[in-house]
Amino acid sequence: LEDYILVDIGNTHFHVLDKKIYSTKEIKSFKKRVFYISVNKEKEKLLLQKNPDAINLEPFIKIDTNYQGLGVDRKCAILAIDDGVVVDAGSAVTIDVVKNGKHLGGLIMPGIYSFKKAFCEISQVLDKDFTSLKKYPQNTSEAITAGSIGAIVCMIKSLGGESRVYLTGGDAELLSKYIDGEVVKNLVFEGMKKVIFNLKF
């Protein structure tokens, strides 16, 4: 079982883990056993066309939660930790709280790119780069940074209090500039591995 490939199909990208090497790429036929999870039916079809034997891990995932309709990628990231706040910053930003292995709940915000797009669509005046976080912003850049990244930070603190923060997803590095947290690029894959190790072959 050593030689396998993990695929996490997101709304926007295929995330692939092959021998600890993480990549985001279009999908091909892999030579190894493929385990995957998916939140996107169309992209899942593409994977299965090229890898008909790929195994969907979703039915094997058990989470201690009262949350209805938790995305499978969130489930895996939650599985990877016992205590703390999981922030997955991709197309959306999801924030989930885990205490003693139990998932207490979580929320969904637009992703960083989504915020930027929203600002641009509202007015070209708001088409500015993000800058540093200020409590009392004094110009448009500071104002939109506070109103997007600042709002994400606000909700992380609101949900997680003083809990440890784990940042994953494409914008994890960016968010880590604004909040104390550990960037764990492979958090979802770590959860998928836990599921695989509990499978009976």
Place this chain on the structure above:
Amino acid sequence: LEDYILVDIGNTHFHVLDKKIYSTKEIKSFKKRVFYISVNKEKEKLLLQKNPDAINLEPFIKIDTNYQGLGVDRKCAILAIDDGVVVDAGSAVTIDVVKNGKHLGGLIMPGIYSFKKAFCEISQVLDKDFTSLKKYPQNTSEAITAGSIGAIVCMIKSLGGESRVYLTGGDAELLSKYIDGEVVKNLVFEGMKKVIFNLKF
């Protein structure tokens, strides 16, 4: 000077105040003196085509602030109060803090409609109605409500602390269901009136 019309041109709508009657409508030729402010050049042209004598109040507005590039509608709303937090929930949500007549700073978030659009564009799974605010959301509706309206509430508290909250703009009523605050539909117009009363004719 009693018989005049106030027009606040936003990014999306013309807001008109005529004898204390507030309306949002397409613009026409008014019989009375028109005073206006505008954050949208194109819509401003339409107003001036039909009302060539309309007076732009922007040059006459003086605000005590260090903020660079404050939108004229925000300036007017700020002028209308001496202490508190002004939340203008329109295409964007702006949150501004005023203390003893001085503007301390403010931020800009996507408007409610913008959040909804962003969620729908990320995934059709997120195309849900808003519901009540929960600290630990337990389903998708609660998760996106917390991640948008909850984030707005979080930032209002972060900026304003215990200060009085004034809600204005098209989504003021909606927000008032989620936060203690006074809905003042005509806040921007109140500021415009203050400017007019200080004009020398």
